[in-house]
Amino acid sequence: MNAGLPTENILELDDVHVFYGAIHALKGVSLTVREGEIVTLIGANGAGKSTTLRAINGLNHARRGSIRFQGNDITTATPHTIVKGGIAQSPEGRRLFPRMTVIENLEMGAFQRTDRENFQADMDRVFELFPRLYERRTQNAGTMSGGEQQMCAIGRALMARPKLLLLDEPSMGLAPIFVEKIFEIVREINAQGTPVLLVEQNALMALDAAHRGYVMETGRIALEGEAAELKTNEAVQKAYLGLE
Amino acid sequence: MASALERLRRSSAVDLTGLGLVALVLFWLAVNFVKAPAEFINVGLIGLTNGAIYGIVALGYTIVYGILQLINFAHGDVFALSGLVASTVIVSVLGLDADASVPVIVGGMLLTLVVIMTMFSFVNATIERVAYKPLRHAPRLAPLITAIGVSFIVQNVGLAIYGVNFRSVPAFIPPTNVFEIGGVSYTWDKLAALMVVVPLLGLLTWFVRQTRQGKAMRAVSQDREASAMMGIDVNRTISITFAIAGSLAGAAGIVFLLQFNMRYDTGFELGLIAFTAAVLGGIGNLPGAVLGAILIGLIQAFNEGLTWFAPGSDWTRTIVFGILILILVFRPEGLLGERTPEGA
């Protein structure tokens, strides 16, 4: 499936443990994302998918284990240095700045960038991907519909020109036609060279879009493999694809 | 259903009482205006000027609250200490007095502003670093109590350095009239206060709306974690916010000193007044803080300066803090604030 892809790891998690107070949320997660890949992370509610992305982003530091990005250890780095290094996230629940306009939200996405000259071109590209956002560009993000907010959150992450894009349930709350469109955009972003780590509830579509996948269960990686293989895996079909 | 109806009835009763009260106040103002129009306008101008000074102190409360959800009780005391240090700069270092020429006065004022604003931006940022940052993830009560502690510390630093006596500066900006039209007049010392406050308000508005760092400040106020995910250095942004609040307090200390005596505890009451102004406008809301401060300045001036049935200065505190209680009870989000789950 991923023949022709370079096999260099851009992201490596090795035995990562994360705690919320006394709650042991990640119990030794190891995964990799290679250059050019879409990797999906699926699993039941509370399995630890968002926590994994938060650990990568430096919002919850791993108490044990290590996280390497492009060969550098970022396990204990601060979030803003990690973002500056090239990891952008569209977080669960969108987390837009509600009393800032769409344009200002997009500007915040590009906050750590130093190449101000490409800024307008990138914003135009986001507006091209999401024409609806252009119509809403001077509206406060908090007053937009859920779907519009989701587009803005993805656009905001793209504005960082990331070397690795983390997407936490980008299709959440979107009408089916928009879900299709979001997956199309994820493929397109990836085709232009950006590796993507995609957390999804919609396991079927995620496995269709991804090269490889990981299945999480209660803080651990239960299964991993080529996306096409996972799709035909009996346990996955039963638990996540709603097939008997 | 019944409870919704009940709530409707109750809120309309509250609205009616409120409207009645506002009507009464407007009537009282109108009668005073008709009886002595020039005096009324003079008193109003005093209120506006004081309100503007309260405004830059109130902004310090509101931007810090916005970014940390912390009521920085030490803010008023930082203001008072800055006024005391300004008195040293003006009297002992620069030696400004009533005989000084205009260029010397203007230059001296600007120099004092730069020195004091820089100094107190560092003082305030240091307070945050030392006293509040370690409590960033503690329950909200902890930094609140620490803030009260810092308030006492700053006050006592003022007491230790300057003693219990009031300090003042010679009237180097003379309280002579800028204009006088039909009994309505305005003096230079008050205009000097506005000439400092109004540009600062403009500068702050521009900073918060237009600049990268100002937008980062708003972003951190709205969602600290999402800001971190955008690559914003949250700690640095919080430090900058405290630095700005400190420099505004410093500027307020100087212009206050031009008209009033100050001592170590001046910041307690003025801090509470400015805090009330920030709550009245909607804490966390910048234009709200200025609006609230101007309203409080006007209320205070009309109360103390009008002649027809004015309660007088003995009642000023009662009225100001009565307003605080009324807002907290009936409109906790303030005049311009939005309703949040916490009602703040």
Ligand SMILES: Nc1ncnc2c1ncn2[C@@H]1O[C@H](COP(=O)(O)OP(=O)(O)OP(=O)(O)O)[C@@H](O)[C@H]1O
């Ligand atoms: N802030 C927190 N405090 C305490 N426990 C938390 C916190 N956030 C998450 N958890 C716990 O950590 C575990 C993993 O949560 P996480 O949000 O990573 O799951 P998820 O796989 O993203 O779930 P979902 O599909 O519902 O988004 C859960 O048991 C959750 O209850």
Ligand SMILES: [Mg+2]
């Ligand atoms: Mg999640």
